[in-house]
Amino acid sequence: MFSNQIAVILGESAGRGFSFPPINTILRWKDVVPGINKVVIIAILSAVIGTTLFLVASLKDARKAPKGSRNLAEIIVEFIEKNIIMETMGKSGMGWTPFLLTMFVFIYLCNLPGIIPFIQMPATARMGIPAFMALLVWVVFNATGIKHQGLFGYFKNVLFPPGVPKALYILVTPIELISTLVVRPFSLAVRLFANMLAGHLLLVIFALLTQSLIQAETQKFFLVPIGILPFALLIFLTGFEILVAFLQAYIFTVLTAVYIGGATHPEH
């Protein structure tokens, strides 16, 4: 009953008012060149920007006090070493800094366009990039485990974790098999993808709501002031998306570090 009244006020029956566009107009962009659309361009740009930042920073004199791009690069490297590797893998994992650093910077720069005006599309909101990164991580941590423990030793540690009563292996082994080899890459990819897609859809919904209220054709005198509320929430959510972009890049990198650390040093 109440929703009917709202629909009448918003002029929905007259074909105006709030309506959500088909999902493809939000997510799928026209190809600029066959095979290259906006998402691809964003992904390529973020790879180029990330690489350029660290190349430029590396060319500077390391003996002087760091400033500008070198300062930024050193902050990021220190963050990766101190907050991600030392907390998960310890000192022996320092060799993984380049891999984790690349991953973190690339994902962060792919997430960030979600809130940059006029671009507003996180490249990770399409399944392709997260799925590929998750597969890469899957290959890397399995290969590390096999390299450090041998093929037999690695799968023995994964499938038959030590310290479990023998009879429980009937229960534990299938769970471990699925959780390590299937659920890990799947959840890694879906977590990044769904977080960015959810944020993107939220921004779209509040932008559309603001527009449909401020440009309302009926009952203008009180719908236009109401339109300020979703706009305020839109601003707040944009700020929140900066946090989410950082947090998702951080979580992806931390989980990668945990998986690699777990494969290098098995539990005893």
Place this chain on the structure above:
Amino acid sequence: MEALTRIAHASIRVAAELTPAEAKANAAAQMAGLAYGLAAIGPGIGIGMIFGKAIEAMARQPESAGMVRTTMFLGVAFTEALALIGFVAFILLKFA
């Protein structure tokens, strides 16, 4: 339970007046909302517990705050995955 039955009855009553495609889209939209709502309950409680316990731990031992924070985000990431799979199910039901 009564509310669920009422929703089901309402959808059946409406479905009688719609074409099959529209009825299917309606049912999909309702079930999508239900699916995401149900998927959000558990992880909501879980994330609340994780953050609460982490704050407790940090308040007791501020020197271990860094380690607790990393572990907390790990726990949140695992818990949140369930809600996000629910969200993906929502997108698939609603739009696919």
